[in-house]
Amino acid sequence: KQEVTQIPAALSVPEGENLVLNCSFTDSAIYNLQWFRQDPGKGLTSLLLIQSSQREQTSGRLNASLDKSSGRSTLYIAASQPGDSATYLCAVTNSGGSNYKLTFGKGTLLTVNP
Amino acid sequence: NAGVTQTPKFQVLKTGQSMTLQCAQDMNHNSMYWYRQDPGMGLRLIYYSASEGTTDKGEVPNGYNVSRLNKREFSLRLESAAPSQTSVYFCASSPGLVTNEQFFGPGTRLTVL
Numbered sequence: 001k002q003e004v005t006q007i008p009a010a011l012s013v014p015e016g017e018n019l020v021l022n023c024s025f026t027d028s029a030i031y032n033l034q035w036f037r038q039d040p041g042k043g044l045t046s047l048l049l050i051q052s053s054q055r056e057q058t059s060g061r062l063n064a065s066l067d068k069s070s071g072r073s074t075l076y077i078a079a080s081q082p083g084d085s086a087t088y089l090c091a092v093t094n095s096g097g098s099n100y101k102l103t104f105g106k107g108t109l110l111t112v113n114p
Numbered sequence: 115n116a117g118v119t120q121t122p123k124f125q126v127l128k129t130g131q132s133m134t135l136q137c138a139q140d141m142n143h144n145s146m147y148w149y150r151q152d153p154g155m156g157l158r159l160i161y162y163s164a165s166e167g168t169t170d171k172g173e174v175p176n177g178y179n180v181s182r183l184n185k186r187e188f189s190l191r192l193e194s195a196a197p198s199q200t201s202v203y204f205c206a207s208s209p210g211l212v213t214n215e216q217f218f219g220p221g222t223r224l225t226v227l
Contacts, residue, residue, distance in 0.1 A: 031212045043118075043204055043218040044157075051213065089157070093212055100170065100211055102147075104157040 002027045002094050006105035013080055014113050021075040021108045023090035028068050031093040035064050035075050038087045038107070047088075048075070080112045116140055118219035120205050126225045127195045135190040135222050137205030145211045146188035147172075148180060150201040151221075157204070163188055164211040195226045 003026045013019050023033070032051045036044040048057045048064040050073070056065040061078040073090060087107040094101040121136045139146065148160040149172075159172030163182040177199060179191045188207075192199060203222045208214040 034215065036218075043220045044206075044216075046215050046217060049215045091157075100162060100164070101173070102159055102216075106154070106156040 002092060002101065002103045004090060004092055004103050004105035006088075006090060006108050008108060009106070010109040010111075012111040012113065015080060015082060017080050017112075018076070018078050019080055019110070021077070021088050021110070023073040023075070023105055025071045025073075025092050025103070027094060028071050029094060030068065033064075033066055033073050033090060033092045035062075035073075036089040036091065038089060040086075044089065077110075080110075082112050082114050085110055085112050118205055118207055118217055120203075120219040120222050122222060123220070124223050126227065127192075128227050129196060131195050132191070132193050133195065134192075135203055135205075135224075136187070137189065137219060138187045139205075139207040139217070140186065141207060141209075141217065142185070143207040143209050143217075144185070145208045145214070146182065147206040147208075147216065148178075148188070148190045149204045149206065150174065151204060152201050160190065160203075162211075195224075197226045200224060200226045 005024045007022045034049045035047045038044050050057050050066040063076040066073045087109045089107045091104040118139045144165045147162040149157045151157045158174050161180040163169045166185045181189045205219040206216045208216045
């Protein structure tokens, strides 16, 4: 059974700092890994999608890497801003069998202090 | 272009009551999904529809039914609500199953007393 773990559960940083969020998964047979952002009381917003054949994806100040063999992904946020404060979730899509399966981590709550 | 919309935003039910959560997307996506989000449990997939006319069980389907009414709409029905179904429900869609980015609706906060 796929398990997705995100460390740390919560992170507080001063504005302007570069930071890394971690995601690990137990089954490396994945189609892709997706990073989301969730603001309090809101839905999820997709940030980056990395296919299993890719090593990284970049969007603005965000860079996500994927090491499928070791079961790890990182989300790097450069020059953090208070508006980046949110919960960040990673999710993996498994490729085993005929059933679709998407497994989420429990998220990292990020607070960027002005 | 509204993306994924869900109704209602909030709902309170009594145990045993039934209700249907509505979801619609205007992005011409083939695949749609229903999730529930609970504190400490994360997001879990209830049901999904790979394409119009098909539906499949996810991780936690018990107590729920779904209907893919057409390509745009995917509804989730609780036939006899239980307190354990108190949760936030999210609908999502993607161009295709598995390999594509998912887009989420704003959620429905459901309380079952």
